[in-house]
Amino acid sequence: MLNTQERAHVAQVWDLIAGHEAHFGAELLLRLFTVYPSTKIYFKHLGACPDEVLLLSHGQRVLEAVGVAVQHVDNLRAALSPLADLHAHVLRVDPANFPLLIQCFQVVLASHLQDEFTVEMQAAWDKFLTGVAIVLTEKYR
Amino acid sequence: MVHFTAEEKAAVASLWAKVNVDVAGGEILGRLLVVYPWTQRFFDNFGNLSSETAIMGNPKVKAHGKKVLTSFGNAVKHMDDLKGTFSQLSELHCDRLHVDPENFKLLGNMILIVLATQFGREFTPQMQAAWQKLTTAVANALTFKYH
Numbered sequence: 001m002l003n004t005q006e007r008a009h010v011a012q013v014w015d016l017i018a019g020h021e022a023h024f025g026a027e028l029l030l031r032l033f034t035v036y037p038s039t040k041i042y043f044k045h046l047g048a049c050p051d052e053v054l055l056l057s058h059g060q061r062v063l064e065a066v067g068v069a070v071q072h073v074d075n076l077r078a079a080l081s082p083l084a085d086l087h088a089h090v091l092r093v094d095p096a097n098f099p100l101l102i103q104c105f106q107v108v109l110a111s112h113l114q115d116e117f118t119v120e121m122q123a124a125w126d127k128f129l130t131g132v133a134i135v136l137t138e139k140y141r
Numbered sequence: 142m143v144h145f146t147a148e149e150k151a152a153v154a155s156l157w158a159k160v161n162v163d164v165a166g167g168e169i170l171g172r173l174l175v176v177y178p179w180t181q182r183f184f185d186n187f188g189n190l191s192s193e194t195a196i197m198g199n200p201k202v203k204a205h206g207k208k209v210l211t212s213f214g215n216a217v218k219h220m221d222d223l224k225g226t227f228s229q230l231s232e233l234h235c236d237r238l239h240v241d242p243e244n245f246k247l248l249g250n251m252i253l254i255v256l257a258t259q260f261g262r263e264f265t266p267q268m269q270a271a272w273q274k275l276t277t278a279v280a281n282a283l284t285f286k287y288h
Contacts, residue, residue: 034270103254107269122176126176
């Protein structure tokens with residue numbers, strides 16, 4: 001799915017995120033809810049104005065799952081199967097929302113890495129995250 | 142008709158004043174062509190688009206990117222009348238260029254990402270929201286004359 005260079009870009013960026021999943025995840029969710037308010041309907045359990053604690057804990061969960069995907073980029077289907085079940089049968093997130101989350105993820109990376117967020121990095125992460133989204137929505141029907 | 146609050150207009154204007162349109166335009170268009178390679182279909186006469194380096198360094202990409210971003214500057218100046226501002230460009234993109242409107246959304250995404258690389262932490266979630274609202278509204282204005 002990803003070539004050698006793309007894997008290297010993904011791994012390089014992940015090195016910066018690892019250990020800070022909660023903070024990156026919280027920022028990701030905050031951007032998602034601020035820029036695309038309709039996405040909040042999937043996170044009613046976080047409340048109308050999720051406080052930092054809730055954003056951090058849920059953000060950590062989301063980014064830890066991304067970390068699993070990074071470790072298993074050759075076998076996303078198997079590694080993400082339980083999450084795919086969850087999204088298909090329990091959460092039932094409209095697939096149209098995944099590109100919105102991916103865009104916010106790119107903005108988080110871009111704002112943290114700035115000049116280091118090269119076009120090659122962006123392309124690799126876009127391809128990787130899109131692959132994750134495809135796997136997460138594969139069991140929908 | 143999209144309504145922008147005073148805060149949203151201020152957020153957009155404050156960042157726009159610091160953007161180097163000459164440089165950022167090429168960066169934005171280049172990233173679009175690299176990350177979403179099918180968009181290259183609209184630029185067959187641009188010469189070498191065979192690699193990321195070729196695309197980002199291509200002088201026609203840089204020149205056209207500058208043109209596109211300069212045009213986007215009109216959006217910033219006329220946030221209260223985007224449909225009027227982009228009326229002729231909308232006709233052009235439909236009747237002559239035959240651009241799928243989906244691409245306007247993709248270009249909007251690239252604008253935000255490049256702004257984020259330039260402004261870092263200053264590109265707050267609120268800034269991102271204001272700019273997303275603007276790029277979406279411009280995309281809609283460009284699609285308005287489609288038939």
